[in-house]
Amino acid sequence: xxxxxxxxxxxxxxxxxxxxxxxxxxxxxxxxxxxxxxxxxxxxxxxxxxxxxxxxxxxxxxxxxxxxxxxxxxxxxxxxxxxxxxxxxxxxxxxxxxxxxxxxxxxxxxxxxxxxxxxxxxxxxxxxxxxxxxxxxxxxxxxxxxxxxxxxxxxxxxxxxxxxxxxxxxxxxxxxxxxxxxxxxxxxxxxxxxxxxxxxxxxxxx
Numbered sequence: 001x002x003x004x005x006x007x008x009x010x011x012x013x014x015x016x017x018x019x020x021x022x023x024x025x026x027x028x029x030x031x032x033x034x035x036x037x038x039x040x041x042x043x044x045x046x047x048x049x050x051x052x053x054x055x056x057x058x059x060x061x062x063x064x065x066x067x068x069x070x071x072x073x074x075x076x077x078x079x080x081x082x083x084x085x086x087x088x089x090x091x092x093x094x095x096x097x098x099x100x101x102x103x104x105x106x107x108x109x110x111x112x113x114x115x116x117x118x119x120x121x122x123x124x125x126x127x128x129x130x131x132x133x134x135x136x137x138x139x140x141x142x143x144x145x146x147x148x149x150x151x152x153x154x155x156x157x158x159x160x161x162x163x164x165x166x167x168x169x170x171x172x173x174x175x176x177x178x179x180x181x182x183x184x185x186x187x188x189x190x191x192x193x194x195x196x197x198x199x200x201x202x203x204x205x206x
Contacts, residue, residue: 013082013176013184015144017167018193019051024071031160032056033067037076039168047124048141054162059111064192075193080114080146080167080186087183103183105149110159114146114186119177142174143167146186163188 019037027034031054039048053059060067063076086104108115120143127136144167148159165188169177 013173013180015080015167015169015173017078017080017165019076019078021071021074021076022050024067026067027054030158031162033060035071035076037165039166040075041168048143048168049166051165051167052163054158054160056160059161063190064194071192074195077191077193078165079189080144080165081189082180082184082186083113084181085183085185108149108185109187110149111161112187112189113149114163114165114188115149116177116180116184116186117145117147119144119174121174142169142171144169144173144177146188 018040020040022036022038023034024036025034026032033055035053035055037051037053039051057067065071086107088102088104120141122141122143123138124141125136125138128134144165146163146165146167148161148163150159
């Protein structure tokens with residue numbers, strides 16, 4: 001692991017992804033609704049994990065979702081825009097303290113902000129023995145994994161909204177994500193596509 005690099009974003013990185021709503025269910029009162037989302041291009045790039053969103057009615061309204069209507073199979077367009085966390089001071093460079101000790105993580109809006117959990121690259125090779133001659137096929141999945149900031153401590157209430165996104169990247173986006181400073185986080189925006197009227201503009205989650 002290399003040295004911590006708080007850095008500053010020279011330009012914002014904007015990524016848009018389309019997810020099919022695999023399931024929509026009502027849950028307990030703290031997170032009334034849960035959506036399971038599958039990457040639209042996931043099947044062509046290997047097995048991309050399911051993304052999840054545990055949300056409240058305020059978020060559903062912002063996304064243009066009516067919970068009373070059938071949602072399975074609909075498309076949710078989600079945009080992610082990078083930002084930089086402000087710093088509390090420079091003492092981390094002198095003492096070797098962890099990033100959380102001098103990055104102001106508390107400044108991130110917990111309704112819209114997503115921390116970078118990992119940037120991943122997976123390759124999967126399959127062998128077809130039913131052809132002559134047999135051949136191999138390799139698929140590559142590049143992923144940006146984002147999640148809602150979690151409170152510290154051993155006893156805490158899971159926040160709402162609570163997100164875990166597995167965002168499929170192309171090669172250029174993957175390189176850009178690897179180059180992000182450690183102080184970077186993302187802001188999420190989303191909208192439900194209208195199959196009759198076409199895709200609408202993205203709306204930031206309140």
